[in-house]
Amino acid sequence: MSDDMREQIIEFIYDEYVEDDSMKIEDDTPLISSGLVDSFSMVSLKMFLEEEYSIQMTDEEASTEAFDTVKRIMALVQKKLDEQG
Amino acid sequence: MTQPMPAQSNIGDHVARRADFDWSQAREILGWPADQHNIGWYCTDRICEQGLGDKLALIWESSDGQTVKRFTYDELRQLANAYAKFFTEDLGLKPGDVCAVFLERIPELYIGILGGLKAGIVMLPMFSAFGEEALAARVGPSGAKAILTQRKLCFRVRKIREQVPDLQHVIIAEPGDLEMQDGEVHFDLAVAQPLGEFAAYPVTEESRSLLHYTSGTTGQPKGAQHVHGSLPQQALTTLWALDVRQDDIYWCTADPGWVTGVSYGVIGPWSLGITQLVMECGFIVDRWYKALQEYGVTMWYSAPTAIRLLMKEGVDKVKEYDLSKLRHLASVGEPLNPEAVVWSEQAYGIPFYDTWWQTETGAIQICNLPGMEIKAGSMGLPFPGVTATVLTDQFEPITEPGVSGQLALRPPWPSMFREYYKEPSKYESKFKNGWYLTGDRAYIDEEGYYWFKGRDDDVINTGGHLVGPFEIESALLEHEAVAESAAVAKPDDEMMEVVKAFVALKPGFEPSRKLEMQIMNFIRKKLSPLAMPQEIEFVDKLPKTRSGKIMRRLLRAKEWGEEIGDTSTLEDD
Numbered sequence: 001m002s003d004d005m006r007e008q009i010i011e012f013i014y015d016e017y018v019e020d021d022s023m024k025i026e027d028d029t030p031l032i033s034s035g036l037v038d039s040f041s042m043v044s045l046k047m048f049l050e051e052e053y054s055i056q057m058t059d060e061e062a063s064t065e066a067f068d069t070v071k072r073i074m075a076l077v078q079k080k081l082d083e084q085g
Numbered sequence: 086m087t088q089p090m091p092a093q094s095n096i097g098d099h100v101a102r103r104a105d106f107d108w109s110q111a112r113e114i115l116g117w118p119a120d121q122h123n124i125g126w127y128c129t130d131r132i133c134e135q136g137l138g139d140k141l142a143l144i145w146e147s148s149d150g151q152t153v154k155r156f157t158y159d160e161l162r163q164l165a166n167a168y169a170k171f172f173t174e175d176l177g178l179k180p181g182d183v184c185a186v187f188l189e190r191i192p193e194l195y196i197g198i199l200g201g202l203k204a205g206i207v208m209l210p211m212f213s214a215f216g217e218e219a220l221a222a223r224v225g226p227s228g229a230k231a232i233l234t235q236r237k238l239c240f241r242v243r244k245i246r247e248q249v250p251d252l253q254h255v256i257i258a259e260p261g262d263l264e265m266q267d268g269e270v271h272f273d274l275a276v277a278q279p280l281g282e283f284a285a286y287p288v289t290e291e292s293r294s295l296l297h298y299t300s301g302t303t304g305q306p307k308g309a310q311h312v313h314g315s316l317p318q319q320a321l322t323t324l325w326a327l328d329v330r331q332d333d334i335y336w337c338t339a340d341p342g343w344v345t346g347v348s349y350g351v352i353g354p355w356s357l358g359i360t361q362l363v364m365e366c367g368f369i370v371d372r373w374y375k376a377l378q379e380y381g382v383t384m385w386y387s388a389p390t391a392i393r394l395l396m397k398e399g400v401d402k403v404k405e406y407d408l409s410k411l412r413h414l415a416s417v418g419e420p421l422n423p424e425a426v427v428w429s430e431q432a433y434g435i436p437f438y439d440t441w442w443q444t445e446t447g448a449i450q451i452c453n454l455p456g457m458e459i460k461a462g463s464m465g466l467p468f469p470g471v472t473a474t475v476l477t478d479q480f481e482p483i484t485e486p487g488v489s490g491q492l493a494l495r496p497p498w499p500s501m502f503r504e505y506y507k508e509p510s511k512y513e514s515k516f517k518n519g520w521y522l523t524g525d526r527a528y529i530d531e532e533g534y535y536w537f538k539g540r541d542d543d544v545i546n547t548g549g550h551l552v553g554p555f556e557i558e559s560a561l562l563e564h565e566a567v568a569e570s571a572a573v574a575k576p577d578d579e580m581m582e583v584v585k586a587f588v589a590l591k592p593g594f595e596p597s598r599k600l601e602m603q604i605m606n607f608i609r610k611k612l613s614p615l616a617m618p619q620e621i622e623f624v625d626k627l628p629k630t631r632s633g634k635i636m637r638r639l640l641r642a643k644e645w646g647e648e649i650g651d652t653s654t655l656e657d658d
Binding site: 016022023032041 | 214237241619
């Protein structure tokens, strides 16, 4: 998984969800379970990933668990990219 | 399906209760004094006076699951006292002043509300995901002088400070190294000194207690004003409808930013001395099941959206946990579909008992009581002491079973809202021919059971939360690309309804997936994730009446596959 992908995802999360500039988001920082990203907002995160990486995810794949950390999001995106060949 | 009468349900024979109960008996049944009405006092001092000071009042688990805090009733009392003193002596707030609450589900939220109520301060709870516009639309008109918030959320409060001149004090919990600005002060449980005595302010039954803002079809949200006299109904419905017992571990999953999270996540259980669980995290299947198991939850009050999401995970997931302590389940927020009732019996061995009420009613009005025959999908029967009906378009009661009309309640009842704050004409418009109009449509079957049919207006019920189309449309128009817009409810398997927006773009803007995402995020930040359209359809123009009013009902009918009805007022192409 590329550093570019990590940076893009983290940048999106900072831009869209984080108001406290001192907040640090690492690969394992809980996003949904910590309340940083509301579960209602996952649809916009899903849309960003689909748009940015030209992938399609089902609602089942885009679960709260799969979106809970940057690491898990990257793994899901990479899986979808691999499936597309 | 017929449920066996629980051997020791609190209500006992619900038919007899309906026949002989009226609200004047509530205090006597509860064993409450006639001369004390302060909700904060009932939830703390009175429980301790009964010798239950050492009993657990709150079990709280942090969002990461790493921290669990437990508070006894005496700790709750002393910390609520500390908040009451801080509000009055340190900040100079007076009884009747409004204090907004903008916190995630941390202990300060619950204890702060109790402290404020104890001091006679009017508490205004708000959903922590509200964006700056939604925040300003509530804090501003309420005239709040103070707001309880926390570091993570205070940045949104800072953005609206200039719009809300009445706001003098921003009370920040867990500020860490945050540099405080003018009017900001640090106060939370880390610095609060437990206080042995604080004389509860001698409120009357009609003293203002909580201000809950709720959305309507037109205009900005309205503040449903509640009073301390709501308490007997909140307590008795907790006792009879939710059937709580003294040895229960009770979990109401609602956020106190909404009325359920206060009426049944603060007031109801604590006024009865019940131990309750609060999970800071939102809905996560495994965390929820783990919590039910680890804390031994016995009474669980949740929402259809959550139940439907749990259904998706299946019965096998349930079997991974020991949920054998669950004794009673109830649901609120939107109609509980029959499949969910049947599934819960398969999954948990007991059904969810649906309850119906709304922000304005303050407490449960229609419900399935223990011992009642549950008709899966029905709202149930009116709670003892409640008179309900469905009305024709001329506001006359419908006597024929199975005919839909507007659901209405006969006022007064103790927990009824007393006004829309500073909006008397809107309040008056909710009453016709001696009935309170709920805005919901329902019918009554031959056995008197109520069946929900939908809203009587354009308000969108998403996951049990009402969202007003006007608010969304107003915010959409602030986006640089939007020329005109309409927000309607779209059916959703899990949320019942979600927001869908129809948007006509200004010249120079082209529809695209990227623009759709930008507009969605724009609304999420301005209002809340709940108000964010889950879908945007770009259109050339919106259907309007000849007088230029957007015909939302046509757009809604299209989404629901319904007949579009009379279009004679539609403007010509």
